[in-house]
Amino acid sequence: MDHEILLWIKSDQQYLNGLALFDQYGHSPKMGRMLRIGGATMKNRLTLLYELGKIAKHKAVSDITPAFVKPQIKQEIPKEGTPEPVEVTSIEVLRSEQKMIYKMLDNLHAILPYREIQERKDIAFQILDLDDSLKEVTIRIEHFNNHGVIPLKEVKIVQKTISDLDAAELVKRQFTVRTYVTRYKRLVADSKSLKTLSKNRELLDKFQLELNDINRRLGK
DSSP, rough: OHHHHHHHHTTEEEEEEEHHHHHHHHHHHHHHHHHHHOOOHHHHHHHHHHHHHHHHHHHHHHHHHHHHHOOOOOOOOTTTTTOOHHHHHHHHHHHHHHHHHHHHHHHHHHHGGGHHHHHHHHHEEEEEEEHHHHHHHHHHHHHHHHHHHHHOOOOOOOOOOHHHGGGGHHHHHHHHHHHHHHHHHHHHHHOOOOOOOOOOOOHHHHHHHHHHHHHHHHHH
């Protein structure tokens, strides 16, 4: 399944073919209807790419993990010319996932400057999520290159969203985000290249929107 989606991501990404894959492997009929009714707009293409990427990533992880947790009942001595060990197949899946994330990030960065503010906020959050995923995959690949073993995927602690915070937590978060906004305003002003400017501006927009949301919730 993941190979079908990866092939679509690496191809010219025909919208109807992507919808067929989402209908077959996705778990949100409502999202599928929205993507179909809205048509092949740039936003829908981006959403479809992001959702299929998440499905392929989830499948890739589920293919890798059993190799480390399933107890070995019987040890068989491999014969010469037998298939490659599990680690080789698993590392190829990880490398394919890494390439897929790079491509998704390239697409997101390419359209970000041309989106409206609210849509830029959504895209910025997607970029941050993908950056985290890319960092995790890269660390696991480097560990395999150095030690010959793929480490288990770390379990992430789910952080609260703004809507989950009480008043005291909102005030604490407000102070933190204000610091980020000040910092990235300075970094945007001091950026020496277009790439650095774009990255700093994305983060500034993200934290500014979050700060606006916090201020609204606190009635300020």
